Amino acid sequence: MMEKEIFIQRGRVISIHAEKGAIKRAEERRFEGAGVRVIKGRKMGFYYTTDLGKIEDAVRKAEEICDASMEDKDLKGLPDMGNSNVRGIFDRRIADMEVSEAAEIVKRIIEAAKISDKIYSISCDAVLSHVKTEVQGRDEQEEERTFISISSYIRAKDGERSSVGMEANDGRSLSSVDPEFVGGKAAELALMSLNSIQIETGDYPVVIHPFSAPNFIGFLVSAAANAENIQQGRSFLSGKIGHSIGREEISIVDDGTIEGGTGTRGFDDEGVATRRTEVISSGVFRSAIHNSYTAFKEGIESTGNASRGYSSPPSISMNNALLEARGIEADEDDLLSMRRGVLLYSTDDTPNLANGEFSGLISLGFLIEEGEIKSGLKEVGFGINMMDFLKRAELVGKKRRSISGVITPEIRVSSMRLAGK
Structure with a gap:
């Protein structure tokens, strides 16, 4: 018996880029395409086209590839489809926005960053998209989604001293971003960093x-708990289902149904209904995130984490990663109450997938002394194993932020090795 799946995406993307306080690029790109999977028994063929008038040709090509393919003993056909009732994933204002209107958002970021004559370079970006996704498999369904992301990268200079600051917002609706905050906060951080020191x-x-949470919490869900990485033995979490890997107050979930979430969607890219998956529950690693292939391989249901573009077969990615830490929440004052510590605002590095070791450079950070944020930091490296990170998380803030689909408060880790002077 032959099964076929047609995955269609069409939409447009607006991108605006500014350098040194002036817009350098403003463009709109429209796209459409269809990816076709044909499955016969234990064989699969894939083909894609950017011409939606040639889908039947693509089906025939996929069938030819399928016939010529080798059997895969773990291939078990297409999944059953479903649709979660989600809200807040479409904003008509984004869908109808003109390039000139998007450029105004960037101009607002630029103006908000001009808080001092010490600010000498302002770079920022805005990306807006409107995408319609259709999946035709064992059933048919479609959904429209919008997205906006804005970011700023600000340089400050005072004599021979220079520094940077950065900030970002993203979401499904125009109201989820604040250009004045993104510009003003990045400039403020740059000024705070002018007196950076080594420790x-x-x-x-x-x-x-939370700005750096995607490098910690996001990595845990999207990469370490990715079922493909686990099944292939590439992840340090391989073989650890059911094991305690963090303190019992810590839980991390993947949830594709959170209202307005960056990763929220009614169905994944195989048409499987999204859901809430407890990845880590009370410190115990409970579940990987799956698409249908990795789930069927283990005889379980997909968690609704299939991800793809029309030009490739499904892979796996997180929806929204959410940190929950009951019993160790603290006010800002308590969170910072330390004789001498560090605020890690941003890093460009990510952990080692194979062993969980996370060694990197703090690209934006601050010294904390006697409960107050003091000078910025320069040339400071850090190192911690991700398993130790989960066990040493001693306090979390009460306010959450969403950055790149990771929803988390500030997290205080009791001890981290820092390399300075």
Whole structure:
């Protein structure tokens, strides 16, 4: 018996880029395409086209490829389809926005960043998209989604001293972003960093800011708990289902149904209904995130995490990653109450997938002394294993932020190795 699946996407993307306080690029791109999977028994063929008038040709090509393919003993056909009732994933204002209107958002970021004559370079970006996704498999369904992301990268200079600051917002609706905050906060951070210092090498308590949470929490869900990585033995979480890997107050979930979430969608890219998946529950690793292939391989249901573009077969990615930490929430003052510690605002590095070791450079960070944020930091490296990160999380803030689909408060880690002077 032959099964076929047609995955169609069409939409447009507006991107605006500014450098040194002036818009350098403003463009609109429209796209459409269809990816076709044909499955016969244990064989699969895939083909895609950018001409929606040639889908039947693509089906025939996929069938030819299928016939010529080798059997895959773990292939078990297409999944059953469904649709979660989600809200807040479409904003007509984004769908109808003109390039000139999007450029105005960037101009607002630029103006908001001009808080001092020490601000000498302002770079920022805005990306807006409107995409319609259709999946035709064992059933048929479609959904329209919008997205907006704005970011700023600001340089400050005072004599021979220079520094950077950065900030970002993203979401499904125009109201989820604040250009004045993104510009003003990045400039403020740049000014705060002008007096950056090096600190002595040693072990410090560290507060992980939500801006850097995608490198920690996002990596845990999207990469370490990715079923393909686990099944292939590439992840440090391979073989650890049911094992305690963090303190019992810590839970991390993947949830594709959160209202207005960046990763929210009614169905994944195989048409499987999204859901809430407890990845880590009370410190115990409970579940990987799956598409249908990895789920069928283990005899379980997909978690609704299939991800793809029309030009490739489904892979796996997180929807929204959410940190929950009951019993260790703290006010801002308590979170910062340390004699000497560090606020890690941003890093460009990610952990090692194979062993969980996370060694990197703090690209934006601040020294905390006697409960107050003091000078910025420069040339400071850090190192911690992700398993230790989950066990040493001693306090979390009460306010959450969403950055790149990771929804988390600030997280205070009791001890992290920092390399300075």
